[in-house]
Amino acid sequence: MNKKVxxxxxxxxxxxxxxxxxxxxxxxxxxxxxxxxxxxDGKDIEGLYxxxxxxxxxxxxxxxxxxxxxxxxxxxxxxxxxxxxxxxGSLALREAYLAIKSxxxxxxxxxxxxxxxxxxxxxxxxxxxxxxDQEWEAFKGATFPSLYAMMARRHMFEYGxxxxxxxxxxxxxxxxxxxxxxxxxxxxxxxxxxMNSSMIAxxxxxxxxxxxxxxxxxxxxxxxxxxxxxxxxxxxxxxSASATDTIALHDRVSLSRMDSTILAAEKVYKKAGVxxxxxxxxxxxxxxxxxxxxxxxGLGFCKLGEGGRMAQEGELSLDGRIPTNxxxxxxxxxxxxxxxxxxxxxxxxLQLRGQAxxxxxxxxxxxxxxxxxxxxxxxxxxxxxxN
Amino acid sequence: MNKKVxxxxxxxxxxxxxxxxxxxxxxxxxxxxxxxxxxxDGKDIEGLYxxxxxxxxxxxxxxxxxxxxxxxxxxxxxxxxxxxxxxxGSLALREAYLAIKSxxxxxxxxxxxxxxxxxxxxxxxxxxxxxxDQEWEAFKGATFPSLYAMMARRHMFEYGxxxxxxxxxxxxxxxxxxxxxxxxxxxxxxxxxxMNSSMIAxxxxxxxxxxxxxxxxxxxxxxxxxxxxxxxxxxxxxxSASATDTIALHDRVSLSRMDSTILAAEKVYKKAGVxxxxxxxxxxxxxxxxxxxxxxxGLGFCKLGEGGRMAQEGELSLDGRIPTNxxxxxxxxxxxxxxxxxxxxxxxxLQLRGQAxxxxxxxxxxxxxxxxxxxxxxxxxxxxxxN
Numbered sequence: 001m002n003k004k005v006x007x008x009x010x011x012x013x014x015x016x017x018x019x020x021x022x023x024x025x026x027x028x029x030x031x032x033x034x035x036x037x038x039x040x041d042g043k044d045i046e047g048l049y050x051x052x053x054x055x056x057x058x059x060x061x062x063x064x065x066x067x068x069x070x071x072x073x074x075x076x077x078x079x080x081x082x083x084x085x086x087x088x089g090s091l092a093l094r095e096a097y098l099a100i101k102s103x104x105x106x107x108x109x110x111x112x113x114x115x116x117x118x119x120x121x122x123x124x125x126x127x128x129x130x131x132x133d134q135e136w137e138a139f140k141g142a143t144f145p146s147l148y149a150m151m152a153r154r155h156m157f158e159y160g161x162x163x164x165x166x167x168x169x170x171x172x173x174x175x176x177x178x179x180x181x182x183x184x185x186x187x188x189x190x191x192x193x194x195m196n197s198s199m200i201a202x203x204x205x206x207x208x209x210x211x212x213x214x215x216x217x218x219x220x221x222x223x224x225x226x227x228x229x230x231x232x233x234x235x236x237x238x239x240s241a242s243a244t245d246t247i248a249l250h251d252r253v254s255l256s257r258m259d260s261t262i263l264a265a266e267k268v269y270k271k272a273g274v275x276x277x278x279x280x281x282x283x284x285x286x287x288x289x290x291x292x293x294x295x296x297x298g299l300g301f302c303k304l305g306e307g308g309r310m311a312q313e314g315e316l317s318l319d320g321r322i323p324t325n326x327x328x329x330x331x332x333x334x335x336x337x338x339x340x341x342x343x344x345x346x347x348x349x350l351q352l353r354g355q356a357x358x359x360x361x362x363x364x365x366x367x368x369x370x371x372x373x374x375x376x377x378x379x380x381x382x383x384x385x386x387n
Numbered sequence: 388m389n390k391k392v393x394x395x396x397x398x399x400x401x402x403x404x405x406x407x408x409x410x411x412x413x414x415x416x417x418x419x420x421x422x423x424x425x426x427x428d429g430k431d432i433e434g435l436y437x438x439x440x441x442x443x444x445x446x447x448x449x450x451x452x453x454x455x456x457x458x459x460x461x462x463x464x465x466x467x468x469x470x471x472x473x474x475x476g477s478l479a480l481r482e483a484y485l486a487i488k489s490x491x492x493x494x495x496x497x498x499x500x501x502x503x504x505x506x507x508x509x510x511x512x513x514x515x516x517x518x519x520d521q522e523w524e525a526f527k528g529a530t531f532p533s534l535y536a537m538m539a540r541r542h543m544f545e546y547g548x549x550x551x552x553x554x555x556x557x558x559x560x561x562x563x564x565x566x567x568x569x570x571x572x573x574x575x576x577x578x579x580x581x582m583n584s585s586m587i588a589x590x591x592x593x594x595x596x597x598x599x600x601x602x603x604x605x606x607x608x609x610x611x612x613x614x615x616x617x618x619x620x621x622x623x624x625x626x627s628a629s630a631t632d633t634i635a636l637h638d639r640v641s642l643s644r645m646d647s648t649i650l651a652a653e654k655v656y657k658k659a660g661v662x663x664x665x666x667x668x669x670x671x672x673x674x675x676x677x678x679x680x681x682x683x684x685g686l687g688f689c690k691l692g693e694g695g696r697m698a699q700e701g702e703l704s705l706d707g708r709i710p711t712n713x714x715x716x717x718x719x720x721x722x723x724x725x726x727x728x729x730x731x732x733x734x735x736x737l738q739l740r741g742q743a744x745x746x747x748x749x750x751x752x753x754x755x756x757x758x759x760x761x762x763x764x765x766x767x768x769x770x771x772x773x774n
Contacts, residue, residue, distance in 0.1 A: 022522075024522075053449055054443050054449055055517075056441050056443050056444045056514070056517050057443045057444060059521065060513075060516075060517055060521045060525065061517055061521040062440055062441055062470060062472055062517035062518055063470075063471060063472035063517065063518045063519070063634060063760055063761050063764060063765065064470065065470075065471050065478075065631070065765065066471065066472075066631045066632070066634050066760060066761065066764035066765045067520070067634045067764075069631045070631070070632075070633045070634045070635075070764065074631075075632060075633055076630055076631060076632070076650060077630070077631060078629045078630065078631070079471075079631050079765070080469055080470070080471050080478045080481075080482065080629075081469070081470040081471060082467055082468070082469060082470075083449060083450075083451065083452075083467070083468040083469075083470055084450060084451075084452050084453065084466075084467050084468060085450035085453075091452075091467045094467075095467065095469075095482055095485075095486075098485055098486045098489040098491060099482075099485045099489075101489035101490065101491065102485040102486075102488035102489040103488065104485060104488065126447075127443070130442075130443050130447055130449035130450065131449055132450070133454070134447045134448040135409075135411075138447065242465045242467075243463055243464070243465065244453045244457070244461075244462055244463055244464060244465070244466050245453070245457075245462060245463070246457045246462055247450060247453050247454045247457045248457075251457070260463075263463060373450055373453060374450050374453065377450060377453035377454075377457065378450065378452065378453045378466070378467075
């Protein structure tokens with residue numbers, strides 16, 4: 001068995017509406033960059049895991065593992081696709097992590113990719129509802145903005161969370177995105193701009209919502225022995241955990257918290273032997289600004305109901321107590337759904353290596369990445385450490 | 388690390404055009420049967436792996452892991468979907484096997500499911516081409532019958548394989564299916580019926596082609612320690628291997644053999660420490676009858692080019708040298724694509740337990756299951772043993 005698993009290479013494309021790059025271009029761009037960054041040779045690679053939510057509906061293409069192996073010049077190796085809606089990337093990371101721990105593989109490439117802008121926006125919205133309950137939510141007309149709007153309303157009702165607090169999350173995300181050259185929206189927004197943007201699903205406005213995006217990210221994972229042989233600068237995955245909740249929102253115990261996150265967080269802290277206070281920074285799943293507030297509460301960075309206050313008081317900012325989404329998050333960086341979990345791993349690795357440039361935080365020793373599928377039916381969490 | 392992995396429970400639905408059972412009904416039917424068969428309690432289950440190719444396009448539903456966990460009453464556990472076209476089932480089995488070997492889980496349920504008949508046949512054909520190369524095959528009008536027809540023609544040209552030999556595979560599959568109450572086509576066909584059925588893609592006729600099907604299958608996997616505690620009748624997975632080839636047929640070195648099968652077979656025999664002669668029976672991927680011939684050649688049951696002769700001489704029949712597809716295979720039993728790999732594991736377990744009823748073979752000690760994605764871009768092979 002391999003006890004430890006390292007990230008030894010990272011790659012990421014710009015995120016955005018990328019008319020000149022197709023699905024297979026994006027993932028091979030990111031994968032090639034990760035392999036070059038790792039310094040390994042193609043023949044060292046034993047497995048390929050690709051997280052992607054809906055390539056069948058966005059691009060007419062399934063059989064993604066073999067496709068990417070082929071177009072990367074890795075024909076012959078083991079390859080598979082992993083899907084869990086917007087958590088597909090982190091699920092792929094987790095499966096690759098388990099494969100290395102099993103002892104059957106030592107060097108594995110994990111990619112995440114989505115090409116969402118080749119279809120009309122209405123069609124993309126329908127496709128994304130495949131992450132919810134098709135029979136009990138989608139058929140009734142629910143969309144993800146409306147589902148998260150209900151969570152926001154309930155959070156505001158139970159805890160007195162204000163729309164100003166929710167908006168402050170978006171302001172912070174855009175501030176960070178303005179320092180990330182790969183971000184889809186690399187510019188700042190004011191709280192007035194957020195609170196006066198177009199209404200999407202009351203109380204959520206356009207600037208509370210992550211966009212449709214094209215993009216890909218990749219990491220190279222290695223066993224401890226392989227990492228020590230191949231890498232000068234490994235970052236360690238010290239724990240991986242995941243949990244599920246009901247797929248439909250109406251079946252949940254509570255709309256104002258995310259139980260899959262709470263359950264996965266309990267597991268991941270126990271596995272890593274750390275507490276929320278030991279985390280230096282986090283990339284969390286802010287598909288809507290309210291989701292970031294529910295994430296930091298579920299992760300134990302504050303008590304339930306205090307997330308809005310944390311955002312308002314700047315505790316989540318680059319120089320705050322627990323900087324979140326230094327990359328710009330899904331809101332500012334973009335959200336090509338299958339790529340998001342891997343992009344989080346790339347950002348955390350940059351921070352831990354001290355390579356995050358204008359958005360580098362101080363003393364980054366331990367980061368957490370948090371990726372959600374749908375309205376919270378899946379949460380996947382990893383903890384990454386410098387040593 | 389867990390060194391050994393056992394199958395301790397199996398479940399399968401009838402395969403066919405099942406108008407009264409939806410996607411989630413099928414997988415929960417099979418999963419419930421597997422859990423009851425294993426004798427375990429729901430609380431023992433730590434993970435759920437679902438193989439499914441195109442639920443997004445067939446049923447508008449992605450996020451399959453969480454969906455099935457929810458509808459099975461297993462909310463909270465780790466769940467993910469695995470996709471690799473028609474090899475999705477075996478890839479899910481392999482990922483679950485690796486998860487147990489990693490030591491992170493001891494009891495895992497693996498399911499495979501597809502609901503293909505809720506869309507028009509033409510739409511299903513387009514969806515299935517998602518298993519091929521969308522840009523270089525599908526856009527040019529290729530379908531899977533046409534791709535396999537080219538392989539058949541080349542095999543006939545290179546080796547003198549005859550259409551009678553190819554047809555004999557279908558006759559044998561239907562003979563076996565007539566003994567399987569869950570089969571979609573539980574009846575015999577004559578070689579004349581096969582050779583005079585409607586032409587689909589020359590030289591392949593209707594009765595050389597597997598059908599569109601609805602269905603699901605599930606197995607419960609356990610670590611050695613858990614199996615010894617929970618099961619009286621475990622069957623052991625002694626090796627798992629998988630390999631890829633180019634996704635498009637025109638990039639292959641040869642059209643008359645399946646290199647992903649040859650490569651995966653080399654690996655799996657090495658891992659299990661056995662030779663082709665040590666295999667008592669096999670379930671192989673006969674999406675088209677020519678594919679079964681290429682499978683048995685790639686698996687080393689005969690030399691390249693001798694598969695047609697093996698079929699003609701009855702060596703693949705229930706009382707032959709290496710009985711293949713005792714279940715009826717994809718041709719006779721049906722081919723709900725995501726379910727197929729798991730259905731193969733169910734059939735092999737029945738044979739090894741001595742529970743295969745009218746299709747039971749003698750002295751079944753070691754079986755092989757062989758699952759292919761697309762035209763051979765993915766092959767996954769497992770070896771199962773009684774002791």
